Every structure is written in C-alpha cells, then in structure tokens.
Amino acid sequence: xxxxxxxxxxxxxxxxxxxxxxxxxxxxxxxxxxxxxxxxxxxxxxxxxxxxxxxxxxxxxxxxxxxxxxxxxxxxxxxxxxxxxxxxxxxxxxxxxxxxxxxxxxxxxxxxxxxxxxxxxxxxxxxxxxxxxxxxxxxxxxxxxxxxxxxxxxxxxxxxxxxxxxxxxxxxxxxxxxxxxxxxxxxxxxxxxxxxxxxxxxxxxxxxxxxxxxxxxxxxxxxxxxxxxxxxxxxxxxxxx
Amino acid sequence: xxxxxxxxxxxxxxxxxxxxxxxxxxxxxxxxxxxxxxxxxxxxxxxxxxxxxxxxxxxxxxxxxxxxxxxxxxxxxxxxxxxxxxxxxxxxxxxxxxxxxxxxxxxxxxxxxxxxxxxxxxxxxxxxxxxxxxxxxxxxxxxxxxxxxxxxxxxxxxxxxxxxxxxxxxxxxxxxxxxxxxxxxxxxxxxxxxxxxxxxxxxxxxxxxxxxxxxxxxxxxxxxxxxxxxxxxxxxxxxxxxxxxxxxxxxxxxxxxxxxxxxxxxxxxxxxxxxxxxxxxxxxxxxxxxxxxxxxxxxxxxxxxxxxxx
Numbered sequence: 001x002x003x004x005x006x007x008x009x010x011x012x013x014x015x016x017x018x019x020x021x022x023x024x025x026x027x028x029x030x031x032x033x034x035x036x037x038x039x040x041x042x043x044x045x046x047x048x049x050x051x052x053x054x055x056x057x058x059x060x061x062x063x064x065x066x067x068x069x070x071x072x073x074x075x076x077x078x079x080x081x082x083x084x085x086x087x088x089x090x091x092x093x094x095x096x097x098x099x100x101x102x103x104x105x106x107x108x109x110x111x112x113x114x115x116x117x118x119x120x121x122x123x124x125x126x127x128x129x130x131x132x133x134x135x136x137x138x139x140x141x142x143x144x145x146x147x148x149x150x151x152x153x154x155x156x157x158x159x160x161x162x163x164x165x166x167x168x169x170x171x172x173x174x175x176x177x178x179x180x181x182x183x184x185x186x187x188x189x190x191x192x193x194x195x196x197x198x199x200x201x202x203x204x205x206x207x208x209x210x211x212x213x214x215x216x217x218x219x220x221x222x223x224x225x226x227x228x229x230x231x232x233x234x235x236x237x238x239x240x241x
Numbered sequence: 242x243x244x245x246x247x248x249x250x251x252x253x254x255x256x257x258x259x260x261x262x263x264x265x266x267x268x269x270x271x272x273x274x275x276x277x278x279x280x281x282x283x284x285x286x287x288x289x290x291x292x293x294x295x296x297x298x299x300x301x302x303x304x305x306x307x308x309x310x311x312x313x314x315x316x317x318x319x320x321x322x323x324x325x326x327x328x329x330x331x332x333x334x335x336x337x338x339x340x341x342x343x344x345x346x347x348x349x350x351x352x353x354x355x356x357x358x359x360x361x362x363x364x365x366x367x368x369x370x371x372x373x374x375x376x377x378x379x380x381x382x383x384x385x386x387x388x389x390x391x392x393x394x395x396x397x398x399x400x401x402x403x404x405x406x407x408x409x410x411x412x413x414x415x416x417x418x419x420x421x422x423x424x425x426x427x428x429x430x431x432x433x434x435x436x437x438x439x440x441x442x443x444x445x446x447x448x449x450x451x452x453x454x455x456x457x458x459x460x461x462x463x464x465x466x467x468x469x470x471x472x473x474x475x476x477x478x479x480x481x482x483x484x485x486x487x488x489x490x491x492x493x494x495x496x497x498x499x500x501x502x503x504x505x506x507x508x509x510x511x512x513x514x515x516x517x518x519x520x521x522x523x524x525x526x527x528x529x530x531x532x533x534x535x536x537x538x539x540x541x542x543x544x545x546x547x548x549x550x551x
Binding site: 086089 | 286289290291292293311312314315317319321323325326327328329330334338339341342343344386
C-alpha cells in the first residue's frame, strides 16, 4: 500500500503543480454553473435535475482529458522505463495513478456543492435525490476514468488517447438511449434490455432518482474494475512483446 | 552478482539478443561494448525486468527475473539510456520519491537523499526543477536515483553519452569507485572508455557475444600475433636463419646508414624482446631500435564486429 500511496502522491502533485488540474476544475465549474443557472431562475423549481442531466455529457469529454496523460505521457518521455525498473508491481502503479486522477475529479465534483447550497437556500429540494445524484456522479466518473486509463496505456500519444476514450465513452453513453434503442426493431428487440443495461447514462439516471440499486452499483464497479485489470494486463503484455 | 544465461530476445523477425551468457561478479566493472543496435540495451532491459526474453534467464544475487522480478529490481540500480526523469519535479522531491518507492524507511529518507546529493555533487541543483538541468546534471540525478538504495548491482546504459570531457571523467571515476564493491555492468560504444574504466569487456555484435576478456587479453586475442619492429646492422641472413620458429619475417627494407628495418611477426604473445636483443648480439650485429607492438582494442573491436557489415 505504501507504493500505491507514493505513486498516488506523485501523480497528484503533477496534476496540481501544473495547470492541468486547475484548468479542468475552472472550466468544468464554469460550464456546469452556466448551463445550470441559465434555466434555473426561469423554471423556478428548487431542483438540481438539470444540473445532473448534463453531467454524463460533460464527463464524456472532461474525464478523458484528465486520464489521457496518465500512461501516454510516461511512454512518450520514456520515464516508464524508470518507473518499471523500480520494485513495484504493475497493479500498484495502475491503482496509484488511477486514484490520483479520480481525486482530481472528485475534488471538482465537491466544488460544485455550493450549487446545492444555493438551491437549498432558495427552496426546499429533495435532498435524497441530490445526495444520490452526487453519488452517481462519483460512480460514473470512476467508470469513465478507468476506461480512459486503459486507453492511455495503449498509446504514447495523448491526443489519440483522448479521442479514442471519448469515442468509447460516447458509445457507452448513448447505447442505452432511445436514440439507439429505437433502431432495434423486429427480432432485434431482444437486444434492447441489454443495450439499456450497458448504457452509462441509464444507470446514472437511475441512481439520480435517489434510488441506490445494487445492480447500478455493481455495474459501475465492474465497469471501473475491468478496464483497470486490462491496463495491468496491457502493461505486462508490453514487456513480453 | 549478475548472471545471464542463454538470453534470446526476438522482436518480430529481428533477433536482438542471441543466446548471450555472462556473469558480472561483485567488485567488478564489466564494459558492454558494441556498435549501436548490437543488443546492449535490450540485454540490460531484460536484466532489469523491463522486458522478458523468449528464452534464457538472468539472475541477480541468485534471484531469477522470471520467479522474483520485484526482488531482482530491489537489488538493482538502473540508469536507462537518455536518462528519462520526471521533469516537473525538483531534484530533492524526485529523489525523495524514488527513496519511498524503493522502500527506504521514511525516517531514513532525508539522510539518504542528502547523501546522494553529496555523492553526485548536486548541491547547487537540489531545488531546481529537473527540466531546467543540463545534460550532465540530469545524468547525475539519474545516477543518484540508481544508487539511492545502495544496490549490490548496477546496470548503467551509456552513462557518459552526451557529456563533456570533464563530466565523462567524473562519471568514470565514480563508476570505478563504486565498482570496488558492486557488480557493475555498463554499456558504451566508445572503446577508449571501456578500456579505461572496465576490468573486463564483453563485445556484442548483432546480438551475439563475440569477445570477452580484460582489455589486455582481448587485444592479444585479436591478431593472435605480436609485431616486433627493429633496425639492425649486420648479417641479416644469419639473423633470419637463427630466429626461433615462432618468429616470421614479414617485412624487410633498407633503413639507411647500413641498417635494415625488419618487421617480425611472433605467434607467441609473451614478450620476446630480450631474446631478440641477445640474438642480434650473438650474430655480431648492432641494434638501433627495437619495439614490440600489440594489437590495440580498436583492432580487436573492428575485427570482431566486422561480420556485421557483411
């Protein structure tokens, strides 16, 4: 665990010593707040629903921007050569890096809580829904981040890592939406429940309703664990090549 | 102690390392010499556990890269080629991080980092970002990183490349100093460097070990013969007749003032200069010059790696 912690602290410092984390946080907060308050006072309902509705779509772009450098940068500069010459297990490095990126995201999400306070001051929102939605945000981000980490471990080009991650996450986000499922007609209708189960946004909206369903939690945990496992494997595989 | 046994590594259709075996004992600096692309870096990366070979194995103090890769890395200090480092960190933080990752107990870290800064003369750079350092200082940070846990074995991939002559001398001195107790494998493509720094040299070409021995042994091995050149005045024919079997006259030319310049090839590597001198005296001749010339390491290197260009 000491190794994971050392990697975690180093990565976290790299995020916060450079402008990456700050740009991420500021832009994320600016966009979410603007989109939220644009309609908040018009609708005159003390609810954060419109805020959480845009989170999956923002995460699609923002989280790959955080994860793209995790491995691609190391491969580019060759510092992974150094990293892998130290007595570390692959999973320790993968986990340390992942948790650091996750921290950047969680900090950003925590910094949006003043919105909830504003809403609470102006009316009486359903707090259960808000807490559930925040939990959903964390789970959603954790899953997307794991996918981004895996993609980043496959390339030495950060831009490639970013674009491929966005495409995959976008695919997973819309696969369960009516936009896609409406095309599954005739005999293909049997696929609809599967597509809906696979959709990132579906599980998010289900948690956002304030209902913590173990199926949603398991879905997100699986979706975070599998790419991380694959990242470890891809790093091990690159040693055999 | 680094032991390498029958290593073979193929990248696609290229054979990067072909059944290479050698050992590096503690207290020994072994130079790994070869043209660029000969397989030096690949061999070193295998020893460090960065990549795995197709067959064969490497051991560090008895720990096998296949069975205990993490233990192997604990025993090794590795300086990669071109010294990639974390540019955004400053020297102190970077070394502190390496010490933590290396499993040095937290309360000893500060002292250890301090010590490394001293050994590698980094005092003036301790709080600078690594990205601001010159090539020479980067290299020293790389060395400090490799030495911080006081490993029994060191693998240094071209530690002097890109440095100026003073820095090269410093690094060489440090390597020799460390080589008194540690097993050091150190690659270079500069002959002179291997000659001056190493106790033993391994020559690799096209993935195969083509020569092994002390700089002196290798030189003798190259030509298999030593050349004596002398200027002699007297009965040349009689001298030639009386020469022992292992001598052969390869060249003879008039040298002026009645002297004859002779070149003799000797198949026995031992020094026969005195014998030659006595011989010239016994035939009643005079000697103006006598010298013995061994093949240099350069000759050996060119000879041994010649196959690669064909």
